[in-house]
Amino acid sequence: MPIRVTVWSENYHEPREPDVRRRYPDGIHGAIAAGLAERLGERVRVRTAVLADPEHGLSDKELADTDVLTWWGHMSHEDVADEVVARVRRRVLGGMGLLVLHSGHYSKIFRALMGTTCSLNWRDAGERELVWTVAPGHPIAAGVPHPLIIGEQETYGEPFGIPQPDELVFISSFSGGEVFRSGCCYRRGKGSVFYFSPGDQNYPVYHNPEVRRVLANAVLWAAPAGGVGEPLDNAHTPIRW
Amino acid sequence: MPIRVTVWSENYHEPREPDVRRRYPDGIHGAIAAGLAERLGERVRVRTAVLADPEHGLSDKELADTDVLTWWGHMSHEDVADEVVARVRRRVLGGMGLLVLHSGHYSKIFRALMGTTCSLNWRDAGERELVWTVAPGHPIAAGVPHPLIIGEQETYGEPFGIPQPDELVFISSFSGGEVFRSGCCYRRGKGSVFYFSPGDQNYPVYHNPEVRRVLANAVLWAAPAGGVGEPLDNAHTPIRW
Amino acid sequence: MPIRVTVWSENYHEPREPDVRRRYPDGIHGAIAAGLAERLGERVRVRTAVLADPEHGLSDKELADTDVLTWWGHMSHEDVADEVVARVRRRVLGGMGLLVLHSGHYSKIFRALMGTTCSLNWRDAGERELVWTVAPGHPIAAGVPHPLIIGEQETYGEPFGIPQPDELVFISSFSGGEVFRSGCCYRRGKGSVFYFSPGDQNYPVYHNPEVRRVLANAVLWAAPAGGVGEPLDNAHTPIRW
Amino acid sequence: MPIRVTVWSENYHEPREPDVRRRYPDGIHGAIAAGLAERLGERVRVRTAVLADPEHGLSDKELADTDVLTWWGHMSHEDVADEVVARVRRRVLGGMGLLVLHSGHYSKIFRALMGTTCSLNWRDAGERELVWTVAPGHPIAAGVPHPLIIGEQETYGEPFGIPQPDELVFISSFSGGEVFRSGCCYRRGKGSVFYFSPGDQNYPVYHNPEVRRVLANAVLWAAPAGGVGEPLDNAHTPIRW
Numbered sequence: 001m002p003i004r005v006t007v008w009s010e011n012y013h014e015p016r017e018p019d020v021r022r023r024y025p026d027g028i029h030g031a032i033a034a035g036l037a038e039r040l041g042e043r044v045r046v047r048t049a050v051l052a053d054p055e056h057g058l059s060d061k062e063l064a065d066t067d068v069l070t071w072w073g074h075m076s077h078e079d080v081a082d083e084v085v086a087r088v089r090r091r092v093l094g095g096m097g098l099l100v101l102h103s104g105h106y107s108k109i110f111r112a113l114m115g116t117t118c119s120l121n122w123r124d125a126g127e128r129e130l131v132w133t134v135a136p137g138h139p140i141a142a143g144v145p146h147p148l149i150i151g152e153q154e155t156y157g158e159p160f161g162i163p164q165p166d167e168l169v170f171i172s173s174f175s176g177g178e179v180f181r182s183g184c185c186y187r188r189g190k191g192s193v194f195y196f197s198p199g200d201q202n203y204p205v206y207h208n209p210e211v212r213r214v215l216a217n218a219v220l221w222a223a224p225a226g227g228v229g230e231p232l233d234n235a236h237t238p239i240r241w
Numbered sequence: 242m243p244i245r246v247t248v249w250s251e252n253y254h255e256p257r258e259p260d261v262r263r264r265y266p267d268g269i270h271g272a273i274a275a276g277l278a279e280r281l282g283e284r285v286r287v288r289t290a291v292l293a294d295p296e297h298g299l300s301d302k303e304l305a306d307t308d309v310l311t312w313w314g315h316m317s318h319e320d321v322a323d324e325v326v327a328r329v330r331r332r333v334l335g336g337m338g339l340l341v342l343h344s345g346h347y348s349k350i351f352r353a354l355m356g357t358t359c360s361l362n363w364r365d366a367g368e369r370e371l372v373w374t375v376a377p378g379h380p381i382a383a384g385v386p387h388p389l390i391i392g393e394q395e396t397y398g399e400p401f402g403i404p405q406p407d408e409l410v411f412i413s414s415f416s417g418g419e420v421f422r423s424g425c426c427y428r429r430g431k432g433s434v435f436y437f438s439p440g441d442q443n444y445p446v447y448h449n450p451e452v453r454r455v456l457a458n459a460v461l462w463a464a465p466a467g468g469v470g471e472p473l474d475n476a477h478t479p480i481r482w
Numbered sequence: 483m484p485i486r487v488t489v490w491s492e493n494y495h496e497p498r499e500p501d502v503r504r505r506y507p508d509g510i511h512g513a514i515a516a517g518l519a520e521r522l523g524e525r526v527r528v529r530t531a532v533l534a535d536p537e538h539g540l541s542d543k544e545l546a547d548t549d550v551l552t553w554w555g556h557m558s559h560e561d562v563a564d565e566v567v568a569r570v571r572r573r574v575l576g577g578m579g580l581l582v583l584h585s586g587h588y589s590k591i592f593r594a595l596m597g598t599t600c601s602l603n604w605r606d607a608g609e610r611e612l613v614w615t616v617a618p619g620h621p622i623a624a625g626v627p628h629p630l631i632i633g634e635q636e637t638y639g640e641p642f643g644i645p646q647p648d649e650l651v652f653i654s655s656f657s658g659g660e661v662f663r664s665g666c667c668y669r670r671g672k673g674s675v676f677y678f679s680p681g682d683q684n685y686p687v688y689h690n691p692e693v694r695r696v697l698a699n700a701v702l703w704a705a706p707a708g709g710v711g712e713p714l715d716n717a718h719t720p721i722r723w
Numbered sequence: 724m725p726i727r728v729t730v731w732s733e734n735y736h737e738p739r740e741p742d743v744r745r746r747y748p749d750g751i752h753g754a755i756a757a758g759l760a761e762r763l764g765e766r767v768r769v770r771t772a773v774l775a776d777p778e779h780g781l782s783d784k785e786l787a788d789t790d791v792l793t794w795w796g797h798m799s800h801e802d803v804a805d806e807v808v809a810r811v812r813r814r815v816l817g818g819m820g821l822l823v824l825h826s827g828h829y830s831k832i833f834r835a836l837m838g839t840t841c842s843l844n845w846r847d848a849g850e851r852e853l854v855w856t857v858a859p860g861h862p863i864a865a866g867v868p869h870p871l872i873i874g875e876q877e878t879y880g881e882p883f884g885i886p887q888p889d890e891l892v893f894i895s896s897f898s899g900g901e902v903f904r905s906g907c908c909y910r911r912g913k914g915s916v917f918y919f920s921p922g923d924q925n926y927p928v929y930h931n932p933e934v935r936r937v938l939a940n941a942v943l944w945a946a947p948a949g950g951v952g953e954p955l956d957n958a959h960t961p962i963r964w
Binding site: 093113114115116117119120121122123125155159161163164166176178187189231233234235239240 | 354
Binding site: 575588594595596597598599601602603604605607609637639641643645646648658659660668669670671713714715716717718719720721722 | 816829835836837838839840842843844845846848878880882884886887889899900901909910911912954955956957958959960961962963
């Protein structure tokens with residue numbers, strides 16, 4: 001049975017900025033979806049959803065049909081409805097996998113799940129990013145070159161206001177000297193969360209075959225082995241033994 | 242310079258329930274404060290605050306005078322004002338230490354900082370709790386007997402809906418067979434958070450000298466070595482090198 | 483392509499003790515291998531090896547044909563040749579998965595990979611073990627009952643002299659009151675290591691369908707996504723950028 | 724009572740290489756010891772020991788008088804007697820703090836405690852190292868500038884063949900683009916271990932006041948709160964409850 005993936009994006013830049021549209025004619029979500037389909041074939045069933053869709057394309061029904069959700073947002077974080085965020089969070093804590101991408105670090109859903117500021121330092125100077133693997137046995141790093149080279153990128157720098165990852169897979173450096181924990185794994189409730197920083201509207205990062213490999217590996221890692229159910233809850237328990 | 246500790250409690254049970262008042266004539270907060278003073282002497286300056294105080298005793302000014310805050314709540318979680326929770330969270334992310342105690346697992350502040358349900362299984366059957374040290378080199382475990390025996394206690398059981406601790410110090414068992422991660426360390430932003438589960442209004446746990454030792458150790462561990470400042474925030478950074 | 487599993491056991495008790503032989507007529511290794519085959523079918527190709535085999539059944543050629551190795555030992559830890567241990571360690575650091583079972587906690591290979599004493603407290607009193615899941619989203623816990631009940635077992639107790647696991651999946655309690663970190667995940671070099679404590683020659687634990695489920699899940703988790711190669715090594719690196 | 728610190732160094736380069744002697748007229752150990760005394764004053768009692776001393780200056784008696792040991796080695800790793808390594812390891816597992824510095828990554832003692840290759844990539848090209856804090860609430864980072872700038876340094880690069888640290892405090896970048904986990908905390912047995920990579924015989928790193936601050940912070944962090952005793956060991960335990 002294929003893993004059901006929903007690729008979500010705010011789709012803010014694409015209709016407004018011609019150069020972004022040229023770079024991502026099917027949207028950032030389209031490029032991400034194409035990369036997953038290309039890498040994973042019949043192992044996944046991919047659909048896309050955007051902010052403008054009814055309920056942002058994340059209705060109860062649509063989430064119930066999703067095993068792994070990928071999240072890209074930048075300008076519209078505050079436009080995401082709180083009730084949709086609560087619904088997504090509930091689904092993650094119930095077992096759904098979540099991939100948070102690039103500027104999604106500051107999305108409501110990531111901040112709600114992490115509990116910290118999720119803030120970072122940044123500049124947009126077309127610097128070269130090198131993504132180094134620090135967990136060579138982790139499945140998300142399988143087959144990924146060391147370093148993965150991204151010619152031009154927005155720069156993200158520490159301190160990154162996140163909890164220490166349960167497993168840290170990648171650390172990036174930028175030509176300006178910054179470092180960034182660019183690949184971070186978390187278990188939260190019954191769900192698995194992976195944050196991956198490379199990717200921006202101003203650079204063709206989601207066409208990079210090695211970035212696509214990372215995302216594909218991450219979908220496999222985050223897919224719920226035990227299915228998705230209800231989040232944990234308080235329960236009064238009798239003495240049983 | 243002494244560590245400035247604020248011991249906070251909702252103080253719900255004490256005025257309403259004679260047996261709790263008999264057990265904790267100075268309130269649960271009073272017993273915790275006395276234990277810290279007893280163990281740490283001039284290394285700390287302890288004050289107490291309760292829900293009924295103006296701004297719950299956690300005004301900007303009072304928080305600015307606090308290095309480590311301990312939190313006990315049970316019936317009144319929802320009565321804690323959201324703006325006070327936001328203020329405390331901000332102070333923790335800026336460096337203040339936070340000790341969350343027992344039923345404080347379900348407080349707004351703990352849930353906001355953890356991002357998960359923080360739920361658990363429970364029953365109140367006067368069972369014996371054994372607190373086992375699993376990190377014998379951790380400073381919070383210094384001098385603590387293995388196991389620390391609590392004759393009668395409310396039972397807490399897994400699954401405990403928390404992120405995996407950065408360092409797990411204690412695991413408890415109960416006579417009914419349950420286990421519980423009873424001593425959990427987290428770094429969040431610039432602050433350090435310790436959750437410790439033993440302690441209940443119906444049992445004299447905060448008079449136990451070994452429980453007091455754990456709390457004293459935890460205050461020393463959570464005290465901000467680098468002082469308390471602003472939480473991390475996004476920042477645009479120039480190229481400097 | 484199936485995961486190639488080698489199930490290793492010292493096979494000390496079986497030929498010497500009739501009741502162990504009755505319990506495990508095909509050896510402890512036989513029962514473990516049967517459980518994996520039963521649960522995983524064509525996803526694995528399982529073979530067994532024992533101490534008495536030439537090179538303990540772990541020659542270079544045999545290891546080169548192994549993706550995941552499971553290790554059971556008790557009386558004969560010191561009889562395992564150091565060069566075989568070095569070879570297995572090299573293969574793990576190069577990417578092979580390793581499952582260390584029960585009294586294997588004190589094997590040369592586990593101690594070499596952990597760097598600590600790997601010691602524990604124990605008694606053999608036929609106590610009931612309850613295996614509680616503390617990482618409900620971890621793939622090794624998929625489908626495992628909470629708690630997993632083992633009617634009679636050797637008791638293992640903390641402190642367990644291991645490094646804090648990268649991910650802690652299970653904690654056990656015993657009727658005598660002890661707790662034990664019974665399911666522990668580690669990444670070491672390019673390889674993944676899982677320690678699982680239930681299982682003993684004196685109890686039919688490896689016939690338990692839920693224990694078999696855990697071992698099957700663990701084989702899938704530990705299988706090297708990126709294949710097995712050489713361990714990491716020091717390297718002089720030119721400036722490349 | 725002051726923390727008793729032993730600063731150990733192989734002292735290989737200093738007597739052989741005039742420029743190293745000029746840089747470190749009292750030896751690398753002398754510079755490290757001076758830095759600790761300067762930063763910590765009466766909180767520590769510092770002595771030094773070198774490879775050429777009887778029993779390398781690490782006799783049973785000398786170790787019994789040591790709360791925290793710092794280790795610097797490079798050319799002479801293999802000349803350190805195995806029995807001294809075993810003795811130091813035993814003392815660490817019993818509670819002594821250990822700071823492993825720079826090329827000490829490949830010392831027998833660090834490799835024995837980590838269980839992995841502890842290998843890395845390197846070159847000596849006088850590159851600029853930036854040490855970024857990723858755990859701003861950790862006591863070892865207290866007061867350390869972000870980034871800490873070291874004008875010229877040997878370059879160390881990932882993959883660093885270590886277990887994932889219990890707490891990762893610093894990540895460095897180098898002008899050549901490499902990244903390195905340069906500040907890593909581990910609990911091992913009852914002892915605390917900190918690895919810190921900046922520091923080399925060819926650069927005056929141990930005269931840098933901010934590097935000295937890190938080392939001083941690390942001594943405070945690693946000092947055994949509960950004293951030093953015997954390592955954990957297997958023990959047969961009766962039923963007590």
